[in-house]
Amino acid sequence: MKVLLIGATGTIGKAVERALSDQHELITVGFRDGMHQVDLGNPASIQRLFETVGKVDAIISTAGLAKFGPMAQLSDADFDLALQNKLMGQVNLVRIGQSYVNEGGSITLTSGILSRHPMPGSSSIAMANGALESFVRAAALELPQLRLNVVAPAFVKETMAMMGMDSTHGISAADTSKTYLAALSGSHHGETLDVTDHL
Amino acid sequence: MKVLLIGATGTIGKAVERALSDQHELITVGFRDGMHQVDLGNPASIQRLFETVGKVDAIISTAGLAKFGPMAQLSDADFDLALQNKLMGQVNLVRIGQSYVNEGGSITLTSGILSRHPMPGSSSIAMANGALESFVRAAALELPQLRLNVVAPAFVKETMAMMGMDSTHGISAADTSKTYLAALSGSHHGETLDVTDHL
Numbered sequence: 001m002k003v004l005l006i007g008a009t010g011t012i013g014k015a016v017e018r019a020l021s022d023q024h025e026l027i028t029v030g031f032r033d034g035m036h037q038v039d040l041g042n043p044a045s046i047q048r049l050f051e052t053v054g055k056v057d058a059i060i061s062t063a064g065l066a067k068f069g070p071m072a073q074l075s076d077a078d079f080d081l082a083l084q085n086k087l088m089g090q091v092n093l094v095r096i097g098q099s100y101v102n103e104g105g106s107i108t109l110t111s112g113i114l115s116r117h118p119m120p121g122s123s124s125i126a127m128a129n130g131a132l133e134s135f136v137r138a139a140a141l142e143l144p145q146l147r148l149n150v151v152a153p154a155f156v157k158e159t160m161a162m163m164g165m166d167s168t169h170g171i172s173a174a175d176t177s178k179t180y181l182a183a184l185s186g187s188h189h190g191e192t193l194d195v196t197d198h199l
Numbered sequence: 200m201k202v203l204l205i206g207a208t209g210t211i212g213k214a215v216e217r218a219l220s221d222q223h224e225l226i227t228v229g230f231r232d233g234m235h236q237v238d239l240g241n242p243a244s245i246q247r248l249f250e251t252v253g254k255v256d257a258i259i260s261t262a263g264l265a266k267f268g269p270m271a272q273l274s275d276a277d278f279d280l281a282l283q284n285k286l287m288g289q290v291n292l293v294r295i296g297q298s299y300v301n302e303g304g305s306i307t308l309t310s311g312i313l314s315r316h317p318m319p320g321s322s323s324i325a326m327a328n329g330a331l332e333s334f335v336r337a338a339a340l341e342l343p344q345l346r347l348n349v350v351a352p353a354f355v356k357e358t359m360a361m362m363g364m365d366s367t368h369g370i371s372a373a374d375t376s377k378t379y380l381a382a383l384s385g386s387h388h389g390e391t392l393d394v395t396d397h398l
Contacts, residue, residue, distance in 0.1 A: 087282075123338045133329055134329025137329075141319045
């Protein structure tokens with residue numbers, strides 16, 4: 001399959017690239033690096049990406065920015081980042097990208113465990129994640145020509161280590177990538193795939 | 200209790216007002232009508248409302264705009280309406296309003312059944328509803344001094360009739376208001392209260 005991987009230069013993205021590169025033709029996209037660049041917060045940039053790349057069999061997004069921090073310290077701009085980047089960036093990948101996916105193909109987005117298992121500091125991230133999961137469930141009903149799903153990663157071991165957290169209970173990026181493979185090759189549609197269910 | 204009811208002039212809001220007015224001191228707020236006015240899409244308008252009203256024991260919101268329609272026909276502005284009005288309008292009621300709620304008080308927002316049981320045409324509404332439910336779950340962890348919940352109404356009989364839909368399986372606004380009473384007087388915190396569970 002020809003797979004457009006957006007967020008390919010991130011921790012999860014790199015692991016998904018490694019997991020797919022043997023079997024599939026990958027087009028990697030990052031904010032600065034990768035074969036193509038995209039600014040998820042800018043719909044015109046998403047439109048330009050698809051016009052450049054053309055038709056693909058699958059879109060996988062492991063991208064999207066949102067800020068972690070105590071709610072009292074999150075600014076209007078921080079909430080807006082979660083909405084315009086992680087949420088609408090990926091919603092716009094569906095709205096714009098659906099015309100560029102070959103029939104029978106798939107789009108897989110990324111939310112995260114904090115929508116259903118939050119922790120203090122996750123209010124804006126949980127909001128974006130919950131929005132993505134409900135959007136996917138609803139939008140799938142209007143997209144019979146493809147499959148649309150969202151992967152909900154748990155805490156990624158490598159990210160936790162990088163942030164100086166105890167990573168004992170983290171899930172490695174390589175293990176996380178298995179759920180994206182399941183979404184790509186399975187028959188799910190409109191579903192939230194928890195990484196912890198696919199280890 | 201002194202209860203600030205935002206969206207008091209809507210179908211659900213009116214029923215909540217009727218259900219509460221015997222026992223509680225109600226301050227009604229609408230976009231155009233009510234004792235006070237607020238534009239949920241404008242944080243400065245929300246700030247002014249609380250400065251005018253002062254401290255209350257509870258905030259109930261039955262307000263928030265979002266557009267129903269086929270995803271292919273929803274514009275960027277339609278998605279933005281759901282995010283800035285129904286979602287961030289209510290999130291900002293929490294961010295700003297929490298300082299105006301007396302200790303032990305509560306804030307109750309409104310999402311809707313479409314976050315978990317969508318239908319075609321509900322992509323932007325489901326998105327906002329899912330965001331609200333996850334936001335409430337996460338934000339509650341940082342608000343130990345009050346209770347924060349969200350009520351998820353099903354289809355309201357009166358609204359369905361008004362829209363020319365078959366309202367046989369709708370739930371009346373009066374029955375819907377019972378869940379707001381449960382949120383106001385119960386011990387829930389960080390929860391999504393389904394109207395269908397409180398009939």
